[in-house]
Amino acid sequence: MSVRRFVEDLLRGRRARGFRPDDEEAAQMRAAIELRAGRAGSGAASEEFVADLRRRLATELDEDDRAVPIRSGRRRVLQFGSVAAAGLAVGAVATRAASTPADVAEGPLVPNDGTWTRVAASTDLPDGGVRGFDVDGVTGFVRRDGGQVAAVSGICTHQGCALRLDAPARELRCPCHRTSFAVNGTLVSHQLPTPPRALPTLSVREADGGIEVLAPPP
Amino acid sequence: MARIGGQADDLPPEGRPRELRVVSDDTYADWRAVYEDNVDRIHRLMFAKVGNRADAEDLTAEVFLAALGPARLDRSIGEVRAYLLATARTVLARHWRTTMGREITAIDDDQIEAVRQDDPVSDAPQRAAAILDELPERDRRILSLRFLQAYSIKDAAVALGVTVANAKVLQHRALRRAAQLGGGRA
Numbered sequence: 001m002s003v004r005r006f007v008e009d010l011l012r013g014r015r016a017r018g019f020r021p022d023d024e025e026a027a028q029m030r031a032a033i034e035l036r037a038g039r040a041g042s043g044a045a046s047e048e049f050v051a052d053l054r055r056r057l058a059t060e061l062d063e064d065d066r067a068v069p070i071r072s073g074r075r076r077v078l079q080f081g082s083v084a085a086a087g088l089a090v091g092a093v094a095t096r097a098a099s100t101p102a103d104v105a106e107g108p109l110v111p112n113d114g115t116w117t118r119v120a121a122s123t124d125l126p127d128g129g130v131r132g133f134d135v136d137g138v139t140g141f142v143r144r145d146g147g148q149v150a151a152v153s154g155i156c157t158h159q160g161c162a163l164r165l166d167a168p169a170r171e172l173r174c175p176c177h178r179t180s181f182a183v184n185g186t187l188v189s190h191q192l193p194t195p196p197r198a199l200p201t202l203s204v205r206e207a208d209g210g211i212e213v214l215a216p217p218p
Numbered sequence: 219m220a221r222i223g224g225q226a227d228d229l230p231p232e233g234r235p236r237e238l239r240v241v242s243d244d245t246y247a248d249w250r251a252v253y254e255d256n257v258d259r260i261h262r263l264m265f266a267k268v269g270n271r272a273d274a275e276d277l278t279a280e281v282f283l284a285a286l287g288p289a290r291l292d293r294s295i296g297e298v299r300a301y302l303l304a305t306a307r308t309v310l311a312r313h314w315r316t317t318m319g320r321e322i323t324a325i326d327d328d329q330i331e332a333v334r335q336d337d338p339v340s341d342a343p344q345r346a347a348a349i350l351d352e353l354p355e356r357d358r359r360i361l362s363l364r365f366l367q368a369y370s371i372k373d374a375a376v377a378l379g380v381t382v383a384n385a386k387v388l389q390h391r392a393l394r395r396a397a398q399l400g401g402g403r404a
Contacts, residue, residue, distance in 0.1 A: 004390065011364060015272040018317040027397035029322050031349060033269035035365035035396070038346020045261035049275050054253060057282055061249050177283070191280055193287020 007032045059159070060193060109153055109200040111137070114214035122209050125149065130183045132165055137216035140202055141165060141172060143183050151202040151213050152185035158196040172199070244295050249286045255295075256302055257282070259333060263303075266342045267310055267323040277313055281306045296334045303330040352399050357392035364389055 002019035009016060010032055021029060037043060119133035119142060130143040132154060139154040139162060154163045154172065161176035171188055172181045179190040185199035203214035246252045260281055265274040285305040289298055307325040314321045346366065350358045363369040363377055375385035 007389075007393065010269050011368075013270055013272070015270055015276075016268065016317055018319075020319045021322070024394075024397070026318075026320060026322055028393050029318075031393055031396040031399075032365070033267065033323055034342070034349060035346050035361055036269040037266040037342040038344075039366050039368065040343065043262040043265035043274075043342060045258045045275075045278065046271075049261070049278075050257050053257065053279050053282060054250075056279065057249065057253060057286060060283060061286060178280075191283050193283075 003028050010036050109138075109202050110214060111216040113217055114203070115217050116205065116207070116212040117215040117218075118210040118212050119151075120211045122206055122211060125211060130165060130167060130170065133213070135213070135215050136218040138202065138213060140213065141183060142204060142211055142213070149204050149206055149211055150184065151204040152181075152183070152199040153202060155199075156196065157199060158190075158192060163199075245293065246291055246295060246298060248291065249289070252286060252289065252291070252298055252302075253282060256299060259299075260302060260306055262342075263306060263325065263329065263333070264310065266345075267325065268313070273313070277306070277309050280309045284309065300330060300334045303333050349396050349399065353392065353395060356388065357395055360385065360388045361392050361396065 003021060003025040006016060006019070006021075006029055117135050117138075119135055119140075120131055125131055125142060125144045127144050127147060130141055132141050133139070134154075140151050141154050141163075142149060142151040144150075152172075155161070156163055156174040156176065156179055158174065158177060158179055161174050163172040163174055163181065165171075165183075166173050166180075170183045172183060174180065177191060179192065179196055180188045181199050182188050185201060187195055187198055190196060205212050246255070257278065261274055261278045264277045264281075265271065268274055268277065281302060285302050289301055291298070293301075303325065307330070310323070310325055311321055314323070350362060353361070359378060360374060363374040364371070369377065371385055371389070372382055374389075375382045378385060378388070380388065
């Protein structure tokens with residue numbers, strides 16, 4: 001049934017939905033793709049897409065990446081755009097596994113004049129649970145692991161888009177550029193020229209049956 | 219003096235002949251030049267490999283977002299293209315592994331070479347025709363109507379003089395036969 005759905009989506013111009021095809025199904029999918037790709041004039045990039053992607057690239061390459069601070073061990077180095085970037089690494093992966101030291105966070109987010117602000121009832125956060133919150137001045141995610149509560153910022157460190165919780169994967173995903181973070185804030189994957197930093201952690205405590213984070217004053 | 223294009227007054231003040239370079243040694247001025255020269259090429263290639271515009275656009279964007287930052291612009295145009303293509307190959311392979319758990323189509327070395335050499339990338343119509351040519355007439359008609367001529371299943375049924383349910387069965391069987399002809403080709 002799934003290969004039929006794949007073909008139906010293909011003919012309706014929809015993106016492919018995942019399933020686990022066997023050899024026979026994979027061969028049918030290949031044939032369907034080749035036939036569909038053979039339709040006259042169907043492979044050209046649309047002007048709208050070309051313009052949109054040009055704008056996206058300009059924000060990545062013209063402004064952000066002039067001087068990108070990255071952390072190399074204890075040492076902070078400045079990497080200047082493409083000039084200092086690695087050479088012609090054929091086969092570079094697009095969504096990189098985050099293994100570089102650059103995924104170290106700046107440190108905990110501690111407002112100068114913070115106040116403890118309730119973000120959830122203790123009973124709303126069972127062990128292993130993750131929960132988003134949005135209070136005055138801070139957006140983030142609290143979680144409970146082994147009884148301990150912890151929290152991270154819910155704003156992507158790349159360009160500030162609000163992250164979304166993928167609860168089954170225990171990941172926080174950025175809707176803007178497909179960056180994803182683990183619920184503890186470490187970078188999991190990204191498609192950017194340089195890896196964005198890990199998410200800042202927030203101070204969090206449990207008091208009076210509630211979970212509170214140290215947020216800026218309202 | 220052998221020169222390509224330009225008038226005599228294009229010469230630098232010193233009157234020195236301009237260095238002439240073949241295309242393969244030329245370089246791109248900046249990332250925008252890389253983008254403008256290759257975005258349609260990469261998109262066409264991705265479309266031929268996934269068959270739908272939404273995925274082709276996502277994957278094309280992924281290629282440029284990943285490759286333009288690290289790309290060395292002091293390399294020749296051919297080398298920069300090869301780098302884009304190698305990135306495209308990785309991006310496509312990951313797309314299939316993520317969605318389907320295995321690679322369905324792949325970018326092969328011949329295609330990388332063709333793009334590097336600036337050969338026309340799209341042999342898609344010929345590939346589709348080659349599949350159809352090997353099939354019995356009935357299979358060829360339903361597949362051609364549905365895949366190449368964008369007929370709805372209803373319209374295809376009318377054109378073939380069968381019921382919609384029959385047209386669905388015909389299409390499914392025809393595609394299975396087409397797949398068997400394709401063998402292990404990616």
